[in-house]
Amino acid sequence: MAAIAEQHLDDVLAYLVYLTADHTLAEDLTVDTFERALRRWRRFDPRRGSARAWLCQLARSAALDHFRSEARRLRREDRYAVRELREVHPPSFGEGLSPELEHGLAELSRAEREVVALRVVLELDGETTAKVLGISQSACSTRLSRALQKLEGMVSADAVA
């Protein structure tokens, strides 16, 4: 388990950073992901997929739980009108990214960013990516194509500006 954690830690973190657009939150979720992996280690079956894909699925599940609790928290705060007290973090996807690319990524939806992270950054194949996302391969390809087109358009527009 320790060897797998050492090997895939950066992949899990990168995926979560792209998904959440929040480096601090991504780090917390990364720890949560490996906590889950330790608990569910007996369920891991190498014949059904690689450890990296399995960890990405767990990371996605952890992020989804966080998004749900966050949505509940926001609804609660809306009910008690404390919106103005919320702390808003600027999106950050990694050190050294050009401002155009950073802005373009920030404009993408979570679903679009995660498919970019899995296919482009982590270089997973289409089948594994579709499995992690829980969608069909064609839907995965469509989503990736749309995300890249959108990102390319925004990067070009920022460069021109």
Added chain:
Amino acid sequence: MLSPEVVAELRVTRPVASPDLRERVLEVAARERPAREPHFSLPQWRRLAFVAVPVAVSVAVGGALIHGLASSGTNGQKAAPAPTLAGSNGTAVGAIRAPKVPRALQLDKQPYSAVAPSSTRLQQYGAFLSLQVKDLGALSDATKRAMRFARDVGGYVAYVRYSSPNRGQGSASLIVRVPVDRVQDVIEEYSNLGTILSQKINIVDVTKAVEEQAREIARLKAKIAKIEAGGVTVQERYRLAELQARLDYLTKHRAATVRRAQFARVALELATKPKHRTAASTGRFDRTMSDAGGVLLREAEILLYALIVAGPLLLLGGAIIAAGRFRDRRLFERT
């Protein structure tokens, strides 16, 4: 598609775990793994369904086939209850009713034991037999054989009716009178003519009645003799004629009673197998399939009932799951 420069930039600048995060994660990974899952869960439920559904279907079909095989029997006949004794049926001595007789009695050629008449007392013996024969040919043969045997034992045929109104279907009714000391032979012979559907035996003891009649006849004869010995006056002529008439009646009545006690009355009903029974007694495979189909139908009824009961709950569960997925999708559509 993205330009290669952008792709390269994304890959080069990918986030890397800080030493602090690496330490935290490795600390987690170094912990001892729990021996068991802390919570119950359904792992790989799809795989489970792939096994559970065929197993459930196999059990349902297998159970139906086993039930069909078990209930179809080996010779197409289901076991019939043994003959039972019924209570008195308004007769002086009693009545024995045998509604159904196992076919094994016929197949093994074992004689059917009827109640024997008494050799020391006068009894009016009546027997009724209802038999089923295979077809019209067997019906004709059985009718002729029954009539011939009645004559062979010194009896006679009092009534016969033979009819075959439908094609392949027919029936015959016979009433024979046979010497009472041969009635057991007759019943045994008749029981071999086909499958016994029902049997009834009536015995009425008339010894006392005949003895009463004999005493009454003796008294009448004594009175008549006394009147004739003293000379018959005009007034006594009418009285004598009355006594003579009463004597004649009693004598004939007694003779008839004795004659009836000497000859037993045997009624025989013969009928061919009904058409629906012929259709039912098909091969064992057909019966097995029919029984298995019945069981499967029953199982389908139970399943349908369960679905009707659980349907609203399943729909509610499905709606909740769909709503959850829709909500999760919306969470991922946010920037």
